[in-house]
Amino acid sequence: MQKSVSSTQIFSLYNLHIFTTVIAFLLGMLISSSHFSAPVATVIGAFLAVALVYPSYIVASSRPNEFLTEFGGELVGRGPHTIFILIIVLIKLLLSALNLREMSDFLLSIYLIDTPSWSVVLIFGICIAYAVRSGLSTIFRAAQGIFLISAIAFLMIPFLAMMEIEKDALIALASHLHFTDITHGVIYNLGMFGELAFLFLLYPYLKEPKKVMKTYFFTTLSSLIIILSHLIPVLLTFGVDLGSNLVYPDLELIRFIRAGSFIETLDPILILLWLTSIFVKISFLCFTAVICIAQLTGVKDYKSLSLPIVAFVGVLSIAMARSQQELSNFTAKNLSPFVLTAEYVIPAIYMIMYFIRRKKNKSKPAETKSAGS
Amino acid sequence: MIWIGAMFLVIIVFEWLSQRKAKVKRRDKWIVLGISVGLLLLSEVLFKLKDKWNVTMLFEFVGKSIDVWISG
Amino acid sequence: MPIWRRPKHSGTTGGDKSKKTDGQPPNTLPPSRPSTGKSLENKLDWFQQQFKNCSDVIVRQFDLSSGQSSALIYIRGLINQTTAQDFIIRSLQEEADSLEKPEDIYKFLFEDKGLSVSQNKITEDMNEGLDAILDAGALLLIDGDNRMMTFSISSYPTRSIEEPPNESVIRGPRESFIEDLEINLTLMRRRLKNKGFKTESLIIGTKTKTDIVLTYIDGICKPELVDEMKRRLSYIEIDSVLGSSYIEESIEDNPYSPFPQVQYTERPDVVAAALLEGRLGLFVDGTPMALIVPVTLTMLLQSSEDYFQRFIAATWIRWIRFFFSFISLLLPSLYIAITTFHPEMIPPQFLRTIAAAREIVPFPAFLEAFMMELAFEALREASVRIPKSIGQAVSIIGALIIGTAAVEAGIVSAAMVIIVSLTGIASFIIPHFDLGLSFRLLRFPIMFLAAMFGLYGIACGLILIYIHLNNLASFGVPYLSPVAPLVVSDLKDTVVRAPWYKMHKRPLQTAAVNPTRQKKDSRGWAKDKG
Numbered sequence: 001m002q003k004s005v006s007s008t009q010i011f012s013l014y015n016l017h018i019f020t021t022v023i024a025f026l027l028g029m030l031i032s033s034s035h036f037s038a039p040v041a042t043v044i045g046a047f048l049a050v051a052l053v054y055p056s057y058i059v060a061s062s063r064p065n066e067f068l069t070e071f072g073g074e075l076v077g078r079g080p081h082t083i084f085i086l087i088i089v090l091i092k093l094l095l096s097a098l099n100l101r102e103m104s105d106f107l108l109s110i111y112l113i114d115t116p117s118w119s120v121v122l123i124f125g126i127c128i129a130y131a132v133r134s135g136l137s138t139i140f141r142a143a144q145g146i147f148l149i150s151a152i153a154f155l156m157i158p159f160l161a162m163m164e165i166e167k168d169a170l171i172a173l174a175s176h177l178h179f180t181d182i183t184h185g186v187i188y189n190l191g192m193f194g195e196l197a198f199l200f201l202l203y204p205y206l207k208e209p210k211k212v213m214k215t216y217f218f219t220t221l222s223s224l225i226i227i228l229s230h231l232i233p234v235l236l237t238f239g240v241d242l243g244s245n246l247v248y249p250d251l252e253l254i255r256f257i258r259a260g261s262f263i264e265t266l267d268p269i270l271i272l273l274w275l276t277s278i279f280v281k282i283s284f285l286c287f288t289a290v291i292c293i294a295q296l297t298g299v300k301d302y303k304s305l306s307l308p309i310v311a312f313v314g315v316l317s318i319a320m321a322r323s324q325q326e327l328s329n330f331t332a333k334n335l336s337p338f339v340l341t342a343e344y345v346i347p348a349i350y351m352i353m354y355f356i357r358r359k360k361n362k363s364k365p366a367e368t369k370s371a372g373s
Numbered sequence: 374m375i376w377i378g379a380m381f382l383v384i385i386v387f388e389w390l391s392q393r394k395a396k397v398k399r400r401d402k403w404i405v406l407g408i409s410v411g412l413l414l415l416s417e418v419l420f421k422l423k424d425k426w427n428v429t430m431l432f433e434f435v436g437k438s439i440d441v442w443i444s445g
Numbered sequence: 446m447p448i449w450r451r452p453k454h455s456g457t458t459g460g461d462k463s464k465k466t467d468g469q470p471p472n473t474l475p476p477s478r479p480s481t482g483k484s485l486e487n488k489l490d491w492f493q494q495q496f497k498n499c500s501d502v503i504v505r506q507f508d509l510s511s512g513q514s515s516a517l518i519y520i521r522g523l524i525n526q527t528t529a530q531d532f533i534i535r536s537l538q539e540e541a542d543s544l545e546k547p548e549d550i551y552k553f554l555f556e557d558k559g560l561s562v563s564q565n566k567i568t569e570d571m572n573e574g575l576d577a578i579l580d581a582g583a584l585l586l587i588d589g590d591n592r593m594m595t596f597s598i599s600s601y602p603t604r605s606i607e608e609p610p611n612e613s614v615i616r617g618p619r620e621s622f623i624e625d626l627e628i629n630l631t632l633m634r635r636r637l638k639n640k641g642f643k644t645e646s647l648i649i650g651t652k653t654k655t656d657i658v659l660t661y662i663d664g665i666c667k668p669e670l671v672d673e674m675k676r677r678l679s680y681i682e683i684d685s686v687l688g689s690s691y692i693e694e695s696i697e698d699n700p701y702s703p704f705p706q707v708q709y710t711e712r713p714d715v716v717a718a719a720l721l722e723g724r725l726g727l728f729v730d731g732t733p734m735a736l737i738v739p740v741t742l743t744m745l746l747q748s749s750e751d752y753f754q755r756f757i758a759a760t761w762i763r764w765i766r767f768f769f770s771f772i773s774l775l776l777p778s779l780y781i782a783i784t785t786f787h788p789e790m791i792p793p794q795f796l797r798t799i800a801a802a803r804e805i806v807p808f809p810a811f812l813e814a815f816m817m818e819l820a821f822e823a824l825r826e827a828s829v830r831i832p833k834s835i836g837q838a839v840s841i842i843g844a845l846i847i848g849t850a851a852v853e854a855g856i857v858s859a860a861m862v863i864i865v866s867l868t869g870i871a872s873f874i875i876p877h878f879d880l881g882l883s884f885r886l887l888r889f890p891i892m893f894l895a896a897m898f899g900l901y902g903i904a905c906g907l908i909l910i911y912i913h914l915n916n917l918a919s920f921g922v923p924y925l926s927p928v929a930p931l932v933v934s935d936l937k938d939t940v941v942r943a944p945w946y947k948m949h950k951r952p953l954q955t956a957a958v959n960p961t962r963q964k965k966d967s968r969g970w971a972k973d974k975g
Contacts, residue, residue, distance in 0.1 A: 145929035275904045307384045308409040315416040319423035330429035
């Protein structure tokens with residue numbers, strides 16, 4: 001088993017994984033559910049997520065050289081284990097398809113009007129399939145390479161938009177806090193930040209597994225800074241009503257920027273940033289799904305499954321919703337419980353069963369061959 | 374629909390040939406084939422029914438059923 | 446020079462595999478010990494048969510002063526004939542009384558007569574004798590003795606050491622390699638006066654018997670890297686090696702990649718610097734280029750000039766180089782994407798100018814760009830082969846046709862000509878020619894994607910290239926190192942060119958064995974006031 005993922009790579013990938021989607025697609029939803037409580041809800045949700053991901057860490061670190069997909073059956077029983085892993089895989093495929101759909105909708109509605117959606121999805125799918133087939137270390141290295149540029153660019157945008165902010169409304173971030181709004185926001189953010197839990201399915205790949213929780217903490221901190229640096233300007237520029245009704249509020253914020261006469265609008269540059277970051281996210285999700293299926297079925301080489309699964313994700317992204325409205329409704333209302341189940345409830349069940357079995361002093365075999373090696 | 378079938382067919386053939394070249398065990402080849410065919414069928418069904426029924430509607434239905442079950 | 450014997454592999458080199466050859470490739474030399482006996486005549490017959498129809502092979506028969514018949518065989522033009530004639534033959538004819546054994550003859554020639562040769566050997570193997578003659582040596586045969594003596598008295602014409610034609614610098618050494626392997630190694634020895642500088646040699650090419658020398662610095666280079674290189678070279682069993690590119694394609698990790706994974710250079714200082722960073726150098730006789738492995742993308746974007754200029758200027762030039770590498774790859778595609786899909790990005794006044802220029806052009810932006818790029822590629826390729834006497838005239842005509850006339854005829858727009866010229870200039874900024882070729886090659890598919898999907902297409906194309914680069918490795922070193930995976934200490938010679946007094950460590954990816962370059966702060970004198 002080649003331990004190929006370092007802490008800095010985890011930091012880079014998860015930062016891109018979290019802040020890109022939140023800033024690109026979820027700001028409107030966050031603002032509509034939490035209004036001025038959105039920043040507070042984001043902070044609480046983020047740190048709560050790090051704490052709730054801990055059961056996954058405990059279970060994965062109980063056998064650091066084995067994959068959870070392989071030894072999980074011994075904890076909860078083979079049948080339930082298969083069901084749990086399938087649920088996790090389905091959720092991951094759904095999230096990949098969702099992100100792909102949101103990205104293609106964004107491009108088709110703003111920049112590529114009249115282009116058929118299948119062509120946009122096809123091209124991107126080829127990139128994702130190539131990355132998944134290349135392996136985990138390639139995906140993490142790709143994230144590491146683009147993280148710094150993306151982060152700097154994402155942080156620069158709010159500075160450029162400073163002129164348009166309604167500074168008098170800043171007080172509302174502290175004075176307009178409501179418990180219900182915060183709760184809604186926390187639930188959304190738990191779902192977003194909880195994707196950290198998926199890394200524990202790949203625990204044997206990590207070079208420094210004991211440092212993972214510390215890395216998660218700093219990742220959460222840095223992605224929070226970047227998210228808040230966009231969320232607060234959007235809230236203060238557009239307010240709650242307009243902000244929650246805009247489909248892509250961050251895009252509108254960028255269109256406010258006047259960067260001199262050289263380039264009138266910077267938003268096409270945004271495409272490049274979002275695309276690379278979303279690409280990394282979707283590739284990672286697809287990779288974890290592929291490797292789980294390969295390990296569940298006992299297939300030695302996961303690469304053979306990468307193309308069909310990515311193709312399925314592509315078709316699912318086209319067929320998953322009839323309109324953007326349906327998709328937004330789904331993301332806002334129906335998706336969270338299932339995602340939270342996959343990220344927190346299932347690992348918690350494994351953890352409970354692990355403690356129960358440990359108490360009963362059952363021993364485990366030393367090593368097994370795995371599809372990931 | 375034809376294009377989805379064609380795409381999956383190309384993928385299946387490509388994977389079969391590359392697995393054969395790599396001298397992969399027969400069991401693994403059949404599993405990959407089975408999964409690919411299963412995903413092809415699922416894709417075709419999803420695409421065919423995308424205007425009448427889709428994944429978001431399924432989740433909405435499941436969510437409502439669970440709500441009804443919980444509230445009794 | 447220590448000779449490295451390559452381990453034998455089972456199986457044949459190639460050709461007709463159905464023939465049993467007992468592990469020997471077909472068309473090999475005759476058995477190593479033909480039964481010629483001690484007779485000079487038999488031995489001469491054997492050699493004359495081997496060298497049948499070779500008019501440049503000279504056989505000088507003479508008698509030693511002791512009365513024994515002997516013969517000196519050599520190839521005219523490869524050896525120093527004065528040494529052969531006046532020194533060896535005449536001395537043996539006139540002064541070699543009672544010299545019968547080869548050892549005595551050697552002692553007489555080297556100690557008494559002071560003959561200076563780089564190598565000499567006594568052998569009974571006829572094929573070794575044959576090889577010695579072919580390798581610019583002379584072979585002395587004595588009647589009544591099985592043993593033969595070889596003298597390495599090579600003296601063939603070689604090119605003089607000149608300024609590097611493709612890697613010239615403003616400030617820095619102006620020596621370049623030539624075709625002769627020994628002179629190239631001499632150039633290296635002059636720079637690396639270190640017993641750790643190793644030169645392991647081997648012979649590849651069943652017909653050409655080309656000398657290859659693997660160089661590295663013991664104590665800095667990882668032993669695993671040396672072993673891996675030897676392992677890869679041991680698989681090459683080709684009939685001829687006429688240039689280093691024959692070797693390059695066999696040893697690189699991914700020959701199908703458009704990106705080079707082996708660096709080549711004609712400058713000894715570049716090789717010396719690479720060896721001091723823990724890399725390997727490979728010299729091939731007959732090629733005025735040395736190969737260096739492992740290599741990363743950032744290394745290919747560096748020039749030796751960076752290290753001879755002041756660090757601020759060198760850093761600035763490096764940034765220009767990085768920027769123009771992107772320009773070389775993306776400028777035509779960006780033009781196509783922006784004019785076709787995103788015209789709102791262009792300021793209104795400029796947009797009006799471009800629109801007016803493009804109004805008369807009958808072709809879409811993609812076709813216009815494609816035609817111009819193709820024409821430029823043709824011009825560039827033709828200029829390599831044009832005779833120097835008419836080259837200048839033809840370039841002017843080409844520039845006039847492509848530039849002025851095409852614009853006036855309305856075939857292309859003026860903006861397109863500027864784009865193509867800028868792209869062409871940008872591609873020449875890349876120091877490594879192969880990398881420039883890679884970018885030229887990849888420009889076309891990205892233009893196609895830009896025409897189909899605009900900036901999204903360009904982004905997808907870049908993502909595909911980026912993933913490919915992340916996958917690529919050169920002898921175990923990731924191609925995008927030290928950016929991905931991030932090695933912060935190595936960034937000081939990648940993103941910037943740190944001053945020499947700050948470069949305490951060698952690149953960790955290649956020189957982890959001995960990473961310390963300098964221990965003391967070489968500007969410590971500024972802190973010591975006393």
